[in-house]
Amino acid sequence: MHRNAIYIVLLTIAGLTALGFVMLFSTSAFAQESHGDIYFFVKRQGFWLGVSLVVGLIAACVDYHFWRKLWPLVFAGSLVLLILCFVPHVGMKINGSYRWINLGIGTFQPSEMAKLAAIFFTAWWFEKHEKESGELLKGFIYPFAIIGILLLPIARQTDLGYTALIGGVVLAMMFIAGMRVRWLLPLIVIGIAGILYLATHIDERASRLMAFMEPEKYQAGEGYQQQQGLIAFGSGGTDGLGLGEGRQKMLYLPYAHTDFIFPMIGEELGLKFTLLTVFAYLLITGCGILVAMNARDRFGMLVGFGCVMMIVLQAVVNIGVTTSLLPNKGMPLPFISFGGSNLMICYFMIGILVNIHRHGNPLVETVSPALQRVRNSCRL
Numbered sequence: 001m002h003r004n005a006i007y008i009v010l011l012t013i014a015g016l017t018a019l020g021f022v023m024l025f026s027t028s029a030f031a032q033e034s035h036g037d038i039y040f041f042v043k044r045q046g047f048w049l050g051v052s053l054v055v056g057l058i059a060a061c062v063d064y065h066f067w068r069k070l071w072p073l074v075f076a077g078s079l080v081l082l083i084l085c086f087v088p089h090v091g092m093k094i095n096g097s098y099r100w101i102n103l104g105i106g107t108f109q110p111s112e113m114a115k116l117a118a119i120f121f122t123a124w125w126f127e128k129h130e131k132e133s134g135e136l137l138k139g140f141i142y143p144f145a146i147i148g149i150l151l152l153p154i155a156r157q158t159d160l161g162y163t164a165l166i167g168g169v170v171l172a173m174m175f176i177a178g179m180r181v182r183w184l185l186p187l188i189v190i191g192i193a194g195i196l197y198l199a200t201h202i203d204e205r206a207s208r209l210m211a212f213m214e215p216e217k218y219q220a221g222e223g224y225q226q227q228q229g230l231i232a233f234g235s236g237g238t239d240g241l242g243l244g245e246g247r248q249k250m251l252y253l254p255y256a257h258t259d260f261i262f263p264m265i266g267e268e269l270g271l272k273f274t275l276l277t278v279f280a281y282l283l284i285t286g287c288g289i290l291v292a293m294n295a296r297d298r299f300g301m302l303v304g305f306g307c308v309m310m311i312v313l314q315a316v317v318n319i320g321v322t323t324s325l326l327p328n329k330g331m332p333l334p335f336i337s338f339g340g341s342n343l344m345i346c347y348f349m350i351g352i353l354v355n356i357h358r359h360g361n362p363l364v365e366t367v368s369p370a371l372q373r374v375r376n377s378c379r380l
Contacts, residue, residue: 005287006357012283013335013350019265019277020336021045027249027257027264028338041257041338048340052347059351063359067352068127068299071120075150078117081110082153099157109341111162114150116345118166119173119306121146126177127299133178140183143174161317161329169309173302225260226324228253232263233274233323240270257338259330262322277336281315284308291353294360304356307349 021042028041037043067074085091085098092100092107100107125143132138147170155163175184232248235241246268249256256264266274285308292304311334318333320326332339334346 005290006354008287009284009291009350009353012280012287016277016280016335017049019273020261020333020338021049022243023261023264023268023336024257024338026244026246026268027261030249030251030256044340045338045343048343051340052344055344056347056351056354059348060354060358062355064300064303064352064355067120067303068124071117071124074113075117075121078110078114078150079153081108081113082150082157085110085153085157099159107341111154111157111159111166112341112345114154114162115166115169115310116348118147118150118170119303119310119349122170122173122177123299123302123306126174126302127297130178130298134180136183139177139179140174140187144170144187161331165310165313165317165331168313169306172309173306176305177298177302225254226321226328229260229263229322230324232267236267236270238271240266240268240273243268255330258332259318259337260322261337262319262333265336278319281312281334285312288312288353291357291360295356296359300356300359304353307353311346311349 024045025039025042029038081101084101090101091098092102099111100109122143125146126133126139129138147167151163151167154166171184171187175181228248232246232253235247241247246264248267249264253260253263262274262277265277288308288311289305292301292308295301295304314331315334317326317329317331318337321329321331332342334342
């Protein structure tokens with residue numbers, strides 16, 4: 001099964017990307033600021049898809065051990081780019097947050113690159129300190145403190161969603177690497193408490209949290225977007241209204257082509273396609289982890305696992321937000337939503353997964369106790 005797992009991942013991603021272009025073609029004509037061309041967003045996404053395919057191909061061809069040596073440069077570069085977001089005329093303030101930098105041909109979100117930096121560093125650290133993975137300092141405090149250097153500027157951008165996403169993936173990698181559960185649970189509690197504290201002390205985030213707690217009271221304000229998303233799902237029903245026949249995209253649902261494209265799938269294509277979309281991410285999860293489990297070494301296993309979890313957890317957050325299971329957070333749906341930065345980084349991570357598969361050796365057993373428990377469960 002593990003020999004074919006990567007092909008299932010690639011076919012699944014091709015299907016999600018195709019679905020994304022179909023829905024983007026359907027919704028972007030009604031998107032705000034269409035730049036005088038109803039196909040502007042489709043053309044721009046096509047350009048970024050070409051870039052993403054090239055980046056993914058490079059990642060698939062370059063030996064993944066190369067990133068073990070290059071992680072300091074990726075880490076430092078990510079940190080510099082995150083700081084540049086706050087520099088006038090370089091960083092761009094969109095929707096009240098400094099999260100983007102201007103590249104001339106478009107914008108780039110440095111927190112996307114920070115995902116890779118966090119994965120590479122964590123994998124390198126726990127390969128180098130394999131024997132100390134269960135210790136308090138080298139297996140818990142030191143690595144997470146270093147990751148905190150990346151998380152601080154992201155949190156300063158009021159991007160609590162990406163802060164939680166990267167932190168959550170790093171914790172998952174630390175657990176797989178052998179970190180003891182008794183240190184993991186308190187950190188999760190502290191992290192959730194910290195995010196809630198920030199959310200309640202930032203006016204815009206506090207209003208979103210209140211809208212999540214009392215959706216009917218705030219349905220005309222901060223809860224409007226999620227309310228319209230639910231209406232889209234309800235209107236579509238099982239079979240959908242038909243491709244191109246959705247009504248919420250006609251300026252009723254803000255950002256229908258980006259963060260809230262999942263409700264548009266539900267409205268136009270129905271419950272069948274929304275469930276297929278969810279199943280596609282489940283396939284990526286299972287098959288991607290299977291590829292990581294059969295990596296040749298500990299570094300490859302951790303990098304592969306981190307890449308899979310980064311993509312899938314982001315999908316979970318997006319789907320949770322658009323179905324009102326989580327507070328509103330602007331986070332694109334991987335491979336489907338409009339957005340060049342996210343698409344490029346997602347393809348890059350899949351390229352790394354392909355390279356891990358190419359260099360994999362199913363006869364090599366990984367020494368991680370947590371991974372061995374996962375393997376034993378799969379055999380059962």
